[in-house]
Amino acid sequence: MSRPAEPTDEAPAEGPLAAVVHEVEEVAAPVVETVHNAVDTVHDAVEAAGEVTRQAVETTARAAEVAETHRAVSAGARFGFLLDGLLHVAMGWAGLQVVWIGRSTTTADESGALTAIATTLGGRAVLWVSCVGFAVVTVWNLARAVTGRHCHTRLKRLEHAADGIAYATVAWAAAAFAIGAGQTSRDSTVGITRSLLGLPGGVLLVVGTGIAVAGVGVFSIWSGLSRDFLLDLARPPGRLLVSVGILGFVTRGVAFAVVGLLFVIAARTHDVTASTGIDGALHFLQQAPAGRWALAVVSVGLVAFGVYLMTRARHLRA
Secondary structure, three states, rough: OOOOOOOOOOOOOOOOOHHHHHHHHHHHHHHHHHHHHHHOOOHHHHHHHHHHHHHHHHHHHHHHHHHHHHHHHHHHHHHHHHHHHHHHHHHHHHHHHHHHOOOOOOOOHHHHHHHHHOOOOOHHHHHHHHHHHHHHHHHHHHHHHHHHHOOOOHHHHHHHHHHHHHHHHHHHHOOOOOOOOOHHHHHHHHHHHHHEEEEEHHHHHHHHHHHHHHHHHHHHHHHHHHHHHHHHHHOOOOOHHHOOOOOHHHHHHHHHHHHHHHHHHHHHOOOOOOHHHHHHHHHHHHHOOOOOHHHHHHHHHHHHHHHHHHHHHHEEEO
16 A cells, blocks of 8 residues: 655746746846946935035025125125105106196106106216115115015015116116116016017916016005114104105006006907006006006105115114
């Protein structure tokens, strides 16, 4: 009688499937190792980039703090604010000329004031000096946006950043007029609108630009009504000048809101000439019901804003 087979300790022979799996593992092992090494390399690169970025941010912050508190920069910023105040007074004066005699010798915007300076004796030298002053104000505002010094909210830091960009454009305009290559704000705004409309989704881009500009106007009105602008002064300027500042900020905000509206109108009608900057906004107000009075109020407000800027130059919170 035959005896049943006894179990053995030997592993069963590998089948075809096991052999295939073994071969795949041998082929995949170098690939897995390469991927693992690549991941380690990317991780190290990200860490190195993060460290470089951190050091760059720290260096920028230190440089911004030094620039903001440097006596030369503070003096230059005061000079730049004084110049901008004079430009706004000239803008308001041009608007009042339109009210009184129906026309003005210059456009009621900063480019009109720069044009008037360029045509005077020694005007180009004055423009170069103005360019330097506006450039210093640009540096001062951007430095304050970075450091957050005397900024009680993030919105205040954003305001300084926006002001820095705005003053950079004015500095550029002053340099352009100094070399005889300047163009009016009206022409510049029309050119920007035409370029945006020529892009894919251009209508939305122009509408977005209009909303952004109108937003600046709304913020200016809020700054005036809330007296937020007093935070930029080293000490209270007195009731009269506070009232002048409120009037200046509110009317400047109205002017910017109208500029934003003109962008939206240009987008809707596909008429680039509808978007014409501050000068066009003042003429738009003139054509509205009781437009002459509205133009007079906004023009006086621009003069008031110029007076505030000159006050800020004197009492700058450095």
